[in-house]
Amino acid sequence: MSTEPPASSWVSPVLVVGDSPIDGRGLFVTSSVEAGEQLVRFGGSLVGDAELRSLIDQAERTGGYVDTIGLAAGRHLVLDETIARFGNHSCAPTASMESLTTLVAKRALVPGYEVTVDYATLSTLPGWSMTCRCGADRCRGTIH
Numbered sequence: 001m002s003t004e005p006p007a008s009s010w011v012s013p014v015l016v017v018g019d020s021p022i023d024g025r026g027l028f029v030t031s032s033v034e035a036g037e038q039l040v041r042f043g044g045s046l047v048g049d050a051e052l053r054s055l056i057d058q059a060e061r062t063g064g065y066v067d068t069i070g071l072a073a074g075r076h077l078v079l080d081e082t083i084a085r086f087g088n089h090s091c092a093p094t095a096s097m098e099s100l101t102t103l104v105a106k107r108a109l110v111p112g113y114e115v116t117v118d119y120a121t122l123s124t125l126p127g128w129s130m131t132c133r134c135g136a137d138r139c140r141g142t143i144h
Contacts, residue, residue, distance in 0.1 A: 005044065005071070005100070005101045006042075006101070007043050007044070008080050009041060009043040009080050009082045009084060010040065010041040011039075011040050015028070015039060015040075015083060016030055020114060021114075022089070022135065026086055026087070026088045027114065029109045029111060032108065033109040033113075034105065034108055035106065036098075036104050037105045038098070038103070039095055040082075041102050042077060042079055043101070044079040046076070046077060048075065049074050049125060049126070052068060052076045052125060065085070066078060067079040067085050068125075069100070070124025070125060071101075072124065073124055076125065077100075087116065089119040089134055089143055090114075090116035091132060091138055092137070093116045093117045093118045094109060094114065094115055095115050095117050116134070123144075130142070130144075
């Protein structure tokens with residue numbers, strides 16, 4: 001069995017992109033989802049810290065973005081482009097990582113619920129942080 005992440009992602013067909021009260025666009029469920037149900041299996045390319053910093057710098061210069069998941073210190077998965085990129089952060093997320101590359105519902109979700117994840121659980125890049133706009137009762141204000 002390979003320990004390498006898949007080259008491409010799988011996104012549940014119950015997920016769609018819509019307007020989000022958190023930030024711009026977000027991911028929403030179109031039908032009921034049970035707690036523990038898989039929502040996304042992330043895939044992409046493996047990079048180290050230096051290459052990831054370079055990709056982020058380039059994206060900032062060009063107005064782009066880089067979606068990543070930290071797999072371990074110095075090892076990052078740069079995600080392939082899917083609608084999963086619209087998943088917003090929340091300090092009270094509706095989804096969490098079941099494994100290094102699998103996102104599952106934390107609780108039962110009904111149609112229209114936004115699928116969110118705590119970005120702090122996804123990054124291993126030293127020094128990374130961002131301002132939080134999730135609006136959760138216990139919002140931390142900064143994600144790192």
